[in-house]
Amino acid sequence: MPTNNCPKTDLGLENAGVKYTENGILVNSYLQTSARHIFAAGNVTDTNIQTHTALKRKVVSRLIICYIIIRLNSMNPHAHKVAFTQPEIAQIGNNEYDCKAKGISAKIAIVPLTTTVRSNITDQRIGFVKLIVDKKRVIIGGTIVGPHASDIAAEPPPAVRHKITSEELASTPHCFTSWSEAVRIAAGKLL
Incomplete structure (x- = not known):
């Protein structure tokens, strides 16, 4: 029964x-x-x-x-917001809706976490890293969904705050087999 x-x-x-x-x-x-x-x-x-x-x-x-995270983001664009759901969701800076509302010409790269060695080692296939740059290729925002998104999200806020370009972020060494490798790959797609 x-x-x-x-x-x-x-x-x-x-x-x-x-x-x-x-x-x-x-x-x-x-x-x-x-x-x-x-x-x-x-x-x-x-x-x-x-x-x-x-x-x-x-x-x-x-x-x-997700809606709450988007709303909170408008209050402090440099702080990242994390929802400790399964999978985790982290949002940093502007998203594509913010860019449209502010009239910012933006370019977006989305990289599935399956492009990382870590995803293949751990057999965790859900998630992505999305980075957004302005017309000068300065990182202005991003979204991370997946396992350990809260940890991966430690990298984009300083990039947004200090106006780091996608080239600078992509050329920065990232630990091989780490989840943050997806951030480097996404930045590389925005060159």
Whole structure:
């Protein structure tokens, strides 16, 4: 006889201001918890939903998180924002929508993480590095999705802040077999 998954809520949620019942975490229609900056989706919520609905809500919650990252980016263009989802999502500087809104003529390179040796060694195939340059080929933004995106994202913010060109970034040695190799490859596509 099949049974439903039971939510695991003994995580110290009350310390974060997240309200829950024996049925799960309380969320609103945007999947926000009582702590408005914390989201919950799937069987951990108090709504009695089937697996297919939980999976759809997981996708919706990722989209909401991506939207929040884009909005936060406009507040501090040099800081990177990271969503610790699976896979992780990191965003730095301008994205293509910012460039369009600001009238910036931009060029974009997207490199799948599968182009790195690290991806082949670890058999982790999901993700990409996207870099954006202006007409002078200065790095003005980027997005990283994949395993360890939060670690890979340490490199683009200084490039954006110090107006590093794609040529300078591509010619900088990167540790072979590291995830950051994808940043070098993306910069090389923008020469």
